[in-house]
Amino acid sequence: MTVSKLFSPIALGGLTLENRIVVSPMCQYHAADGSATDWHIIHLGQFALSRAGMVLIESTGVERDGRITPGCLGLYSDENEAALSRVVSIFKAVGRMPIGIQLGHAGRKGSSHLPWHGGHGLSAEEGAWATFSSSPAPYDGRHSAPVMLDEAGMARVEVAFVDAAKRADRIGLDAVELHAAHGYLLHQFVTPFVNRRTDQYGGSRENRLRFPLRVAAALRAAWPRDKALGARINGPDGVEGGATIEDAIAFAEGLKALGYDYVCLSAGSLYGGQRFEAAPGYLLPHAEAVRRATGMTTMGVGMIVDPFLAEEAVAAGKADLIAIARGFLEDPRWVWHAAERLGVKMPFPPEYRGADLSVWQGAPHRPLLVHDPRPKAEAL
Incomplete structure (x- = not known):
């Protein structure tokens, strides 16, 4: 048995994760007016036995007009709450790890078709809704211009985040991740590429962070301290006139001061058609920069599928x-396969013991394992 940092426990707020592997939020586009369906039971249920340190439910709209598409999950109504409660209760009846949720607001990226239907803006005949942003610039040429949020609108959004967090707590979720990345509403305030305001919410870095940190503070006040609270933010926008790594560091410092337990560094999706060079681990330098500058617990993402890369x-x-x-x-x-490749002993659920090589007679190696051809690590 080897000693693995990836498979060591870590504390997040009131939670202790068994290891440092997180099932990232993944939009599924199978909700009905924001309510989870049987699809979500199957999708999330497959991770209940994964032995990941934590599972995060997909980005979930805090208000109906905050969804990305008509198929996106929401937590803005009693019906949404009841439907998701069913999913969570089934997950917890089987799984042993914490399960949390990512709460967000699409802003100007909302009112969109499903990705496999083109992802462009809905027409009025297709049920389009009004979108909101820091400024009235559209996401791209296939989306309508959003309404610039005024004070009343910002107050409404702030309350929506708080209400969704209270619903998440009631149904037994263990963590909340504030979505302030990927070109969604809160990121639309952070980046000067979108935020062209001349009031107290635009211009300087302090002003651009004012509303996102205001929402973050309200969420911190509403979410129990014995659970985990984090945020996903973007690193550099990768576009002229966009946010910089210094903006990300300042944002993370503000979140840390508010009492957030971790920050996840992501990138991209600021405007329609944005492209950038990507490779396994390509976002890790941003996570490292924020971690070293702030000392905050940091989550890394970005095409990480190799367990050796994750361990390193x-x-x-x-x-x-x-x-x-x-x-x-x-x-x-x-997780099972990563443990095997890294030489970490991980007990299988007794019902799945037949997949354990130690009891798989005549199987010197896993014949179907093609994810990493390298031999098991003898030492790390």
């Missing part, structure tokens, strides 16, 4: 946790 990132102090999305979609047993 955590062991080298580039991030404290690793969130994985596509890797789990392709392999819900990613």
